[in-house]
Amino acid sequence: MLTNRRKDALVAAVLVAPFLAIYLLVFVWPTIQMFGISFTDAPLIGSGEWVGLDNYTRLDTDPRFRTAAWNTAYFVLLTVLPGTIVALLIALGVSRLKGRLQAAILALFFLPYILPVSVVYLIWDWVLNFQFGILMHVLDLLGLDRIPIMKTRDWFMPAVGVVTIWWTAGFSILLFLAGLRAIPPEIYEAAALDNAGRWTTFRRITWPLLWPVTSLVFTIQLIAQLKIFDQVYLFSQGGRPNDNMVLVYYVFQRAFQQDQGGRAAAVAVTLFVLVVVVSVLQFQLLRLAGGRK
Amino acid sequence: MTTIHLQRANFWGGVITVLTILLALLWAFPLYWGVISSLKPEDEVVRPYIELWPETLTFSHYTTAIYDTQIVTWYINSIAVAVGVTVITIATSMLCGYALSQLKFPGRKALWWLILASFMVPTQALIINHFVLTSQLGLINTWAGIMLPQLIHPVIIIVYKQFFDQVPKDFREAAVMDNAGEFRILFKVYLPMNWGVTTALSIVTFIWTWNAFLWPFLSVTKTEMMTVPVGITQVNDAFGVYYARQLAAAVLAGLPVAVAYLLFQRKVTEAITLSAGIKG
Numbered sequence: 001m002l003t004n005r006r007k008d009a010l011v012a013a014v015l016v017a018p019f020l021a022i023y024l025l026v027f028v029w030p031t032i033q034m035f036g037i038s039f040t041d042a043p044l045i046g047s048g049e050w051v052g053l054d055n056y057t058r059l060d061t062d063p064r065f066r067t068a069a070w071n072t073a074y075f076v077l078l079t080v081l082p083g084t085i086v087a088l089l090i091a092l093g094v095s096r097l098k099g100r101l102q103a104a105i106l107a108l109f110f111l112p113y114i115l116p117v118s119v120v121y122l123i124w125d126w127v128l129n130f131q132f133g134i135l136m137h138v139l140d141l142l143g144l145d146r147i148p149i150m151k152t153r154d155w156f157m158p159a160v161g162v163v164t165i166w167w168t169a170g171f172s173i174l175l176f177l178a179g180l181r182a183i184p185p186e187i188y189e190a191a192a193l194d195n196a197g198r199w200t201t202f203r204r205i206t207w208p209l210l211w212p213v214t215s216l217v218f219t220i221q222l223i224a225q226l227k228i229f230d231q232v233y234l235f236s237q238g239g240r241p242n243d244n245m246v247l248v249y250y251v252f253q254r255a256f257q258q259d260q261g262g263r264a265a266a267v268a269v270t271l272f273v274l275v276v277v278v279s280v281l282q283f284q285l286l287r288l289a290g291g292r293k
Numbered sequence: 294m295t296t297i298h299l300q301r302a303n304f305w306g307g308v309i310t311v312l313t314i315l316l317a318l319l320w321a322f323p324l325y326w327g328v329i330s331s332l333k334p335e336d337e338v339v340r341p342y343i344e345l346w347p348e349t350l351t352f353s354h355y356t357t358a359i360y361d362t363q364i365v366t367w368y369i370n371s372i373a374v375a376v377g378v379t380v381i382t383i384a385t386s387m388l389c390g391y392a393l394s395q396l397k398f399p400g401r402k403a404l405w406w407l408i409l410a411s412f413m414v415p416t417q418a419l420i421i422n423h424f425v426l427t428s429q430l431g432l433i434n435t436w437a438g439i440m441l442p443q444l445i446h447p448v449i450i451i452v453y454k455q456f457f458d459q460v461p462k463d464f465r466e467a468a469v470m471d472n473a474g475e476f477r478i479l480f481k482v483y484l485p486m487n488w489g490v491t492t493a494l495s496i497v498t499f500i501w502t503w504n505a506f507l508w509p510f511l512s513v514t515k516t517e518m519m520t521v522p523v524g525i526t527q528v529n530d531a532f533g534v535y536y537a538r539q540l541a542a543a544v545l546a547g548l549p550v551a552v553a554y555l556l557f558q559r560k561v562t563e564a565i566t567l568s569a570g571i572k573g
Contacts, residue, residue: 005397011475012398019389019450020404022381026442027411030422037421044421045428093313096306107558108317111324114554114561115547116504116522122543123327126536132339134326166320171565178566198305220569227417230506234526248417248507255421256511264421272418279413 034272038265044255048262055266064242065267068250071157075228075246078161080221087169087217091176092206106173113170120167121234125150128159150235153243160231160244167231168224172217179213180206219282226275247271331355331540338537354541364542366517367524371549374439374509374520375502379495381444387491390453391479395465411447420511427512434518439509443502448568449494456487493564496557500550521546 038055042048059065094106112120127133130148139146149155183206191201207214229248236244241253247267255264330338331354333347358364392398393405416423423442424433432438460483468478484491509520516528525542554561 008396009398012392012396012401015388015392015396015475016404019385022385022444023407023411026423026426026445027414027419030419030426030442031414033422033425034419045425090313090316093309093316096310097313103558105314105317107555108321110562111321111551111554114500114504114550116550117506118522118526119327119543119547121526122539123323126330126540127323127326129536132536134343137341137343166323171569174562174566175569216569223415227415229417237526248420251418251420252511255424261421261425268418268421272415275415275418276413 031272034265034268037262038269040262042261042265043259044261044264046261051262055263056270058263059266059270064245065250067243068245068247068267071232071244072226072228072246074157075161075164075232076222076225078158079164079225080218082161083165083169083172083221084214084218086165087172088176088210088214090169091173091180092202094173095177095180106177109173110170112167115167117167117230118234120163121231124163124166125235151239153240156235156239156244160235163235164225164228164231168221172221175213175217176210179210183209215285219278219285223275223278223282226271226278327540328544331537331544333537335535335537354535354538355545357538358542358545362542363516363519363524363528364521364545367519367521368545370436370439370518371503371520371522373436374443375499377436377440378443378502379498381440382446382449382498383491383495385444386446386449386494387453387484388479390450391457391475391483393450394454394457395478395483396475408447408450411445416442417507420507423508424511432512434513434515436518438512439518439520442508443505446498446501446568449498452490452494452564452567453487456490457483460486489560490564490567493557493560493567496553496560497564497568500553500561503550 037048039050039052040048041051041054090109094102094109097105127135128149130136130146130151135149136146147155149159187205187209188201191205196204227248228246229252232244232246232249233241233252236249241249245253248271251264251268251271253264254260254267329345329347332350332352333344334349334351334353337344337348389404393401419442427433427438427441430438430441432441464482464486465478468482473481503520504522505520506522510523510527513519513523516524519527525539525546
């Protein structure tokens with residue numbers, strides 16, 4: 001007869017096994033492999049010769065990698081902080097509404113987030129269409145020159161940034177609303193009794209109490225936007241992918257279009273390390289923020 | 294004094310409310326515009342002025358999209374993949390979450406850290422080796438291949454563990470007294486008590502999988518194996534662009550997830566806030 005503890009362990013092993021098997025297969029193994037082939041000149045499929053750190057040292061002088069790194073950073077700058085602020089303002093507005101009206105208005109802001117990226121792309125590609133897009137009609141009405149937005153280098157990233165904020169703000173708004181609901185109404189009542197103005201109330205009560213959510217929204221977006229690919233790829237179709245290069249796109253191009261698995265893996269490892277470092281920093285910051293309370 | 298103060302507060306409060314509502318309408322306008330354009334004849338779509346409501350309402354682009362493109366095939370692929378991923382992910386996560394929550398076993402701490410650590414892994418960086426793995430298994434251009442790297446959502450395990458942790462210990466003790474095995478306890482006690490969160494997590498997993506782009510795009514090269522979001526952007530007609538038809542395809546692609554959201558609004562928002570680590 002098995003002791004309780006051994007029985008527990010056996011049952012646990014059975015319960016955990018399916019997850020663990022998939023986890024090892026699609027997370028751990030590919031990660032190890034990625035590091036491995038980044039030191040070789042392997043094509044996408046097949047093995048290659050050991051080249052040491054060559055793939056990494058080449059990145060330093062690779063103009064396209066620089067473009068990709070720069071564009072990714074630029075995109076982060078364009079979306080993360082502005083996206084957080086926009087979502088916070090909208091959440092403050094939505095939180096004033098009550099009942100069904102609030103649910104309806106929230107749904108309008110949230111709906112884009114639920115859609116596939118390709119639907120977002122097709123809708124905005126149509127809105128921004130140089131010949132027939134509604135935005136071009138608006139520019140005409142305002143007496144401004146039409147711009148082929150997604151075909152213009154300077155406009156591409158800001159425009160993709162705007163579309164991305166439009167697409168994803170619903171998620172951040174939702175988190176902010178949850179945070180706002182968690183603030184006890186008594187605190188606001190006390191502030192109202194003290195005749196505190198709207199701005200003072202926000203600065204002294206809402207902002208500090210909402211800070212954990214704000215930092216969460218900020219870091220979730222930061223990590224998500226470092227991994228940007230879909231929108232940039234879709235909007236670059238038939239345009240200038242090499243000017244709009246971002247890190248994941250570069251991994252894709254090297255591996256899948258130029259069949260250079262090793263060189264692509266070096267870029268992938270760079271991205272991997274970058275995201276892990278940011279995540280660890282985020283975790284530490286959140287822990288610090290939690291510890292202060 | 295206070296009445297004036299209050300009146301002023303009400304006035305500005307009203308202004309903020311009106312602005313919020315107007316912004317919401319503006320926010321949703323591109324969606325409206327996409328849908329309404331898909332209901333116009335092609336020649337009306339390209340008129341040189343803004344036409345907020347179609348002169349002739351037509352569903353012909355939808356019938357064309359359904360009969361003349363492969364969208365029905367893509368639909369079947371998307372549904373198969375999304376259902377498969379949802380069932381497997383929810384099942385494996387629930388089992389693992391239950392073990393982490395209710396059982397003591399060697400390696401429990403290590404497993405917990407492994408799951409937390411996996412939050413940091415950017416799956417986008419793994420595309421090369423996911424492709425290598427999938428092709429080694431001979432799964433390129435198959436449903437299983439599209440599903441494979443999408444089968445892991447560590448956050449679902451964490452949510453399950455939290456919910457199982459909250460089930461009062463009395464239930465468990467009573468079941469153990471009855472000599473019930475762990476599987477019985479899980480399926481007769483813990484799971485029924487957590488149907489709500491299970492449906493919520495299932496709905497969002499379905500939505501996430503339906504919406505996935507990068508991996509389905511990479512792992513499929515044959516048009517008949519594409520999922521809807523990939524197919525509608527990667528397959529163009531050989532004879533020019535049909536804007537309205539393309540938008541009709543976009544509407545069809547977004548419809549299942551939009552309907553899922555509108556029907557289960559509460560569940561979806563609950564699961565999404567939970568998955569971000571906030572108690573809804």
